[in-house]
Amino acid sequence: MKALRQFFGANMRQYALFGFLIVVMAFFAWQTGGRTLHSENLQNIIIGWSYVLVMALGMLFVIVMGQIDLAPGSVAAVVGICLALSIKDWGFPWWAGILFGIAVGTAIGMWQGAWLAYIGVPGFITTLAGQMLFRGLDQHISNGQSVPVPPQIVKIGSGFLPDWGPHTGFNNPTLVLGVIAMLAVIYREIRRRGKIVRGGGVVPPTWVMVARLATVVAALAILTIAFANGRPGTSFPVAGVIIVLLVIFYHFVETRTTIGRGVYAVGGNKAAAALTGINIKKVYFIAMTNMSFLAAVAAIMFVGKSGSTGLSDGNGWELDVIAAVFVGGAAVSGGVGTVVGSVIGGLFMSILSNGMFVLGVGSDWSAMIRGLVLLVAVAFDLYSKAQGRPSITGAIMRGLRSRRKETQGEEQVRPEVAKI
Amino acid sequence: MSDGPVILEMKSITKVFPGVRALDNVSMSVRAGEIHAICGENGAGKSTLMKVLSGVYPHGSYEGDIIFEGQEVRFANIRASEHAGIAIIHQELALIPELSVTENMFLGNEVATRGVIDWIAARRRVVELLARVGLDIDPDIAIKNIGVGHQQLVEIAKALAKDVRLLILDEPTSALNEEETANLLDILRSLRSRGLTSIMISHKLNEIAAIADSITILRDGKTVETLTVEDGSVNEDRIIRGMVGRSMESRFPSHTPHIGERIFEVRDWVVEHPQVPGRLVTKHANFYVRAGEIVGFAGLMGAGRTEMARSIFGRSYGIWHGGQIYIDGREVEVTSVKEAIAHGIAYVPEDRKMLGLNLLDTIKGTISSAGIDRISKRGVIDLEASAAAAERYRTAMRIKAASVDVGVSTLSGGNQQKVVLSKWMFTEPRLAILDEPTRGIDVGAKYEIYGLINELADQGKGVVMISSELPELLGVCDRIYTVFEGRITGEADARTATQESLMRQMTDTAA
Numbered sequence: 001m002k003a004l005r006q007f008f009g010a011n012m013r014q015y016a017l018f019g020f021l022i023v024v025m026a027f028f029a030w031q032t033g034g035r036t037l038h039s040e041n042l043q044n045i046i047i048g049w050s051y052v053l054v055m056a057l058g059m060l061f062v063i064v065m066g067q068i069d070l071a072p073g074s075v076a077a078v079v080g081i082c083l084a085l086s087i088k089d090w091g092f093p094w095w096a097g098i099l100f101g102i103a104v105g106t107a108i109g110m111w112q113g114a115w116l117a118y119i120g121v122p123g124f125i126t127t128l129a130g131q132m133l134f135r136g137l138d139q140h141i142s143n144g145q146s147v148p149v150p151p152q153i154v155k156i157g158s159g160f161l162p163d164w165g166p167h168t169g170f171n172n173p174t175l176v177l178g179v180i181a182m183l184a185v186i187y188r189e190i191r192r193r194g195k196i197v198r199g200g201g202v203v204p205p206t207w208v209m210v211a212r213l214a215t216v217v218a219a220l221a222i223l224t225i226a227f228a229n230g231r232p233g234t235s236f237p238v239a240g241v242i243i244v245l246l247v248i249f250y251h252f253v254e255t256r257t258t259i260g261r262g263v264y265a266v267g268g269n270k271a272a273a274a275l276t277g278i279n280i281k282k283v284y285f286i287a288m289t290n291m292s293f294l295a296a297v298a299a300i301m302f303v304g305k306s307g308s309t310g311l312s313d314g315n316g317w318e319l320d321v322i323a324a325v326f327v328g329g330a331a332v333s334g335g336v337g338t339v340v341g342s343v344i345g346g347l348f349m350s351i352l353s354n355g356m357f358v359l360g361v362g363s364d365w366s367a368m369i370r371g372l373v374l375l376v377a378v379a380f381d382l383y384s385k386a387q388g389r390p391s392i393t394g395a396i397m398r399g400l401r402s403r404r405k406e407t408q409g410e411e412q413v414r415p416e417v418a419k420i
Numbered sequence: 421m422s423d424g425p426v427i428l429e430m431k432s433i434t435k436v437f438p439g440v441r442a443l444d445n446v447s448m449s450v451r452a453g454e455i456h457a458i459c460g461e462n463g464a465g466k467s468t469l470m471k472v473l474s475g476v477y478p479h480g481s482y483e484g485d486i487i488f489e490g491q492e493v494r495f496a497n498i499r500a501s502e503h504a505g506i507a508i509i510h511q512e513l514a515l516i517p518e519l520s521v522t523e524n525m526f527l528g529n530e531v532a533t534r535g536v537i538d539w540i541a542a543r544r545r546v547v548e549l550l551a552r553v554g555l556d557i558d559p560d561i562a563i564k565n566i567g568v569g570h571q572q573l574v575e576i577a578k579a580l581a582k583d584v585r586l587l588i589l590d591e592p593t594s595a596l597n598e599e600e601t602a603n604l605l606d607i608l609r610s611l612r613s614r615g616l617t618s619i620m621i622s623h624k625l626n627e628i629a630a631i632a633d634s635i636t637i638l639r640d641g642k643t644v645e646t647l648t649v650e651d652g653s654v655n656e657d658r659i660i661r662g663m664v665g666r667s668m669e670s671r672f673p674s675h676t677p678h679i680g681e682r683i684f685e686v687r688d689w690v691v692e693h694p695q696v697p698g699r700l701v702t703k704h705a706n707f708y709v710r711a712g713e714i715v716g717f718a719g720l721m722g723a724g725r726t727e728m729a730r731s732i733f734g735r736s737y738g739i740w741h742g743g744q745i746y747i748d749g750r751e752v753e754v755t756s757v758k759e760a761i762a763h764g765i766a767y768v769p770e771d772r773k774m775l776g777l778n779l780l781d782t783i784k785g786t787i788s789s790a791g792i793d794r795i796s797k798r799g800v801i802d803l804e805a806s807a808a809a810a811e812r813y814r815t816a817m818r819i820k821a822a823s824v825d826v827g828v829s830t831l832s833g834g835n836q837q838k839v840v841l842s843k844w845m846f847t848e849p850r851l852a853i854l855d856e857p858t859r860g861i862d863v864g865a866k867y868e869i870y871g872l873i874n875e876l877a878d879q880g881k882g883v884v885m886i887s888s889e890l891p892e893l894l895g896v897c898d899r900i901y902t903v904f905e906g907r908i909t910g911e912a913d914a915r916t917a918t919q920e921s922l923m924r925q926m927t928d929t930a931a
Contacts, residue, residue: 195804202823258792258799265789268778275736275767275775276790276843277757335780 017329017344021351028355036351036358039230043237047158047305049350050239051076051298053343055321056328057250058294060342061260061287063325065267066334067123069291071112071130073317076299077138079105080309083300084147094152098300105296106289108134113288117281123288131318139311148308156242157304161235170228171235178224182217189213239301243343246297251339263287267334323370324349327377349373424452427617428473428586433484435468435477442468443482444641450586450634455612456619457632459659461888465641466621470588473619474508475501488586507579508588513571515578517564522546524563525578549577553607569600573607587611587618593627594722605631623720625656625927637662660923672895673867675874679898680711682749683882684765684851689743691731691906701727701738703906709851709882714873716897716914717886718922724906725886726770729853733767734760747850761790764850768840770859770886776840777828784810784824786839791847813842817872834865841872852876853884858892870896890919904928 028036035041055072062069083101086092092100108130115126161173168175189209196203203209227236254260262283265273274280298317303309328345330337349370356366428450435443443465450456458466471477473486475495486493488504495501498508515524522542531542546559553573563571572592579587589608593601601624608618608631622628628635635654637644644662647654691702701724709715717725730737732745734757744751747763754760760767769775777786788795788806795805810824817838821831828839837857844852854873858866873896877883887893893900894914902910902925910925 256801256803258796258801261785261789261792261801264781264785265778268780269774271775272769272778275730275733275757275769277734277761278789279758335778 017327017341017348021344021348024348024355025351028351028359032355032358036355037226039226039228039234041354041358042226043160043230043234045347045350045354046237046240046243048354049346050157050237050243050305051302051317052320052324052350053243053346054246054298054301055291055294055317056324056342056346057246057339058287058291059318059321059325060250060328060330060337060339061254061263062123062291063267063322063330063332064334064337065263065283065287066270067116067284067287068322069112069123069127069288070318071108071127071134072291072295072298072321073314074131074134074138075105075108075292075295075314076302076317077309077314078108078134078141079296079299080303080313081138081142081147083153084149084303084309085141087150088147094150097149098153101300102293102296105299106293109289109292109295110285112292113285116288117284123284126288135314138313142309142311144311146308146310149303153300153304154307155304156238157301157306159238159304160233161238161241163233163235170225171230172228174228174235175224177236177241178220178228181224182220185216185220186213239305242297242301246294247339247343254339259283259286264335267336269335320349321346323374327374329381331381332378424454426450427452427489429485429487430469430473431485431487433469433472433482433486435465435472435482442641443472446484446638446641446643448636448643448646450617450619452617453612453615454617454633455608455631456617457628457635458619458621458638459625459628459635459663460638461663461890464638464663466638467590468641469638470508470590470619470621473501474498474506474588476508502582502584505583505585506588507582507584507586509572509575509579509590509592511591511594513568513575515563515571515574518562520560520562521550521557521566521574522559524574525549525559525581527578529578529582545581546577549581550574552580552611553577554603554610567600568595569597569603572596572600572604576607576611585617587616589618589620591621591623591722593622593624601627623722623927625659625929628659629654629656635659639663656927656929657920657924660920660927660929663923671867671891673871673874675877675896677714677877677898678712678880680713680880682708683711683747684709685746685749686732687744687746689728689732690741691727691738692741693727694738700741701906702731705743705906705908707901707908707911709884711880711882712877713899714877714883714885714897716893716900717884717903718890718893718900719886719888719903719926721888723903723926725903726855728903728906729767729855729884729886730769732760733757733765733853736760736767761847761849764848765853766790766844766847766849766851767853768837768844768855768857770856772833772836772840772860777836779829780827782825782827783814783819783821783831783839786828787813787824787842787846790843794846794848809846810842813845817842817845818868832865834861834868837861837865837869838872841869845876849881851882851884853886855886856888857885858887858889866892890922893922894919902926 025036059069059072079101082104083097086100087094087097112126112130115121116123161171163171163173165172189212193203193209262273262278265276265278266280266283270280299314302313306313324346325337325342326332326345327348328337328341328343330342352370352373353366356369361369426449430446430448433443433446434441446465446469458469460466468477472482475498478496479494488506493501493504495504501508516527519527522539525546526542530537531545532538543559550557550559553576555570555573555577557566557570563574566574576587592604596604605627608620612618620628620632633649635647635649637647637659639662647658647662685708687706689702689705690700693699693701705728707715719725727737731740732754734754736757745754746752752763754763754765773779778789781789784807787810788801792801795802795809807824813819814821814824819831819835819838819842821835828836831839841857857873858869861869873883873885885893885897894917897914900912900914900917900922901908902912902922904926905928909928912922
């Protein structure tokens with residue numbers, strides 16, 4: 001048990017969810033005779049759900065600071081149509097269209113952030129209004145028509161990395177990316193360990209590190225092969241690369257920046273944050289602006305995938321995104337949640353939907369099952385918290401722990417409670 | 421008046437909270453038809469005793485017996501005590517501002533047949549009840565539109581509507597002005613003449629001396645004595661002696677101050693209450709702190725010490741109406757918490773859990789949270805510096821925890837307070853304002869905190885310590901200001917001051 005805890009380290013909640021993810025994937029693979037694990041299907045999952053994963057990164061910060069954003073779907077629709085029309089009617093080059101779309105999204109985010117931060121309208125109301133307002137704006141601008149986008153943008157949404165180098169039978173760029181990821185993971189772990197040791201801290205034994213790294217590297221290797229051995233001309237999707245870069249960036253924001261700490265402080269205890277010198281209005285403003293910025297990024301990827309804008313673009317997106325963040329372990333009351341957890345939550349929901357789709361489960365049952373999964377995940381978190389434990393993991397661990405005598409003193413109980 | 425039969429007897433009540441013995445073998449008896457006052461310092465156990473009596477703390481959560489009207493009673497909740505004829509009116513009124521007087525009056529006690537409210541009958545009763553408390557107001561007016569004094573009377577009328585035989589008032593005059601207070605006391609007298617028994621908790625000794633028939637004094641959770649006013653022996657000094665009469669043991673580390681120049685001064689500071697227009701919570705306060713000096717602020721609950729401190733700390737409370745802050749003799753503008761921190765002011769709030777800590781955070785995250793700018797460049801935090809600082813304070817402040825990655829919610833009160841102190845020491849302040857730094861902390865940890873406060877002073881910082889415990893102020897501080905209703909009413913050298921002399925100034929009682 002102690003070894004298990006050392007292996008997982010502080011982020012047990014994420015590992016547990018990750019474990020469930022593996023179980024669900026294995027279940028669908030077994031039920032579909034491995035079809036869900038074919039590279040084509042994996043590519044479809046990434047491409048098809050990229051907009052949810054991207055927006056979950058923004059929604060995470062909004063939810064952690066104790067607010068909610070109901071508007072990103074409508075914002076994405078407006079951005080999509082602005083992008084498409086600026087290229088088609090105004091003659092913008094494709095890259096200028098992208099910049100314009102991002103500018104529109106960011107401006108909308110500032111508008112919503114201003115209402116929340118400086119006028120004090122609760123985020124729920126501000127963004128409910130935004131949802132209607134920008135849905136209407138989208139309809140007004142598009143005038144009911146679907147506008148196509150140029151091939152460069154299609155490439156961003158649903159394209160693949162160009163192949164080069166020797167003929168290996170695999171997609172070489174995907175292999176290279178996989179190897180870089182593995183090396184990066186190993187390098188980071190070793191560097192972190194070195195820093196802790198130099199700082200006089202205590203590290204888990206070497207075998208723990210080796211075992212942990214071996215598991216992660218093996219998982220990455222499997223994923224690399226899976227994405228690299230698809231049809232010729234396919235690879236790890238461009239959308240996937242964008243998502244990975246964004247995840248790294250926002251993980252950095254979460255853990256290493258003052259604004260990231262500010263978001264958690266405001267969500268954890270607003271009054272205490274104010275007395276700590278944190279500018280609550282600024283935190284609100286930035287997080288809301290960032291959410292709409294990411295809605296714009298998601299919109300670009302989505303219209304790229306579709307090849308054109310559509311009237312129903314963005315409809316109900318916010319609900320998928322919010323569900324992903326909560327399944328990923330964020331607390332409704334704020335202050336709790338991680339970027340990585342939200343992404344895993346999004347992947348979990350996407351793999352669930354995709355698996356049921358491949359299995360031929362109707363959309364009626366699929367929606368019901370996803371609803372129940374969300375309900376159970378959040379109920380579990382709340383229940384665990386009421387027990388003084390943070391998560392699904394806590395409940396699993398409790399069963400294991402009860403067999404072991406509690407030897408820790410009252411002052412040093414359960415470090416994982418703090419972290420999650 | 422107080423020769424009636426005994427209506428209430430509380431026998432050997434003991435109530436223990438985790439780590440604190442709030443009531444220790446407390447007994448009191450109340451005679452029918454009297455006004456019985458309960459006095460004691462903050463934390464003496466007055467409110468706890470009344471919560472035991474009214475069923476807020478249900479039977480089984482305390483030891484001892486309650487005998488009401490000759491029968492032993494065991495209340496499971498407030499409803500049960502109300503049913504028996506005991507009503508409590510809390511310091512914070514429990515009226516719903518948007519509802520009318522009538523609606524409030526019968527809330528939870530509606531005049532109804534099978535769930536359908538009979539408003540006509542209700543209206544008739546309201547007028548009658550309001551008359552009993554001397555109120556002549558429109559029963560349809562919303563509660564928010566009448567003053568606090570009238571709201572207090574509506575609360576009493578509401579209790580009367582429930583056929584109450586014992587009325588408990590917790591600090592009924594704390595929010596009232598003099599005229600309203602006089603009116604309330606008149607109403608209580610007239611209710612007494614109709615045979616209503618009441619128990620009144622109050623800090624205002626002049627009111628108690630004026631109205632009470634008998635007085636029970638609590639100190640440190642124990643009954644000290646019960647005085648009968650008819651003896652004629654009771655005046656404010658007599659009550660004060662009962663409230664504070666305790667020996668000063670060696671509960672404080674010895675400390676020789678090294679006092680330097682004035683480093684911090686506040687002049688003519690005026691603050692208005694954020695919600696109640698026109699009510700000043702700080703009235704032209706002047707004070708100063710010297711390097712290496714520990715300055716105490718004594719006052720009863722609600723005297724306005726916290727409000728003043730928070731207002732000075734970057735105007736984080738109330739509406740500032742004037743006054744200047746001088747640091748090292750130079751006037752500075754401090755209009756936000758960030759500026760206050762930058763000017764070397766630190767404020768450790770009295771309510772650790774509500775205002776001092778993010779309970780979801782770790783020790784490490786908490787310690788660097790206020791001084792985050794010291795370890796970050798362009799918004800990017802140096803995590804090693806953060807960890808190193810946390811380790812440094814864990815050692816220096818003797819924080820008992822497995823590691824600095826432990827969540828602060830898992831720590832004991834004393835260790836949480838050390839984490840909060842570390843958080844503020846990390847900002848390297850010139851002036852540390854500590855608001856009730858030892859509240860809710862056990863005796864051993866208190867001693868350690870006193871030692872840390874002495875160390876701060878020895879580093880040449882100025883320390884302001886707000887405390888409701890007079891022995892603590894006398895034991896730790898070098899100089900003490902007394903505050904009463906937002907005014908600084910006195911300044912005393914801690915070596916010569918006594919609890920009695922401070923208490924007199926804290927209650928603004930002429931000697």
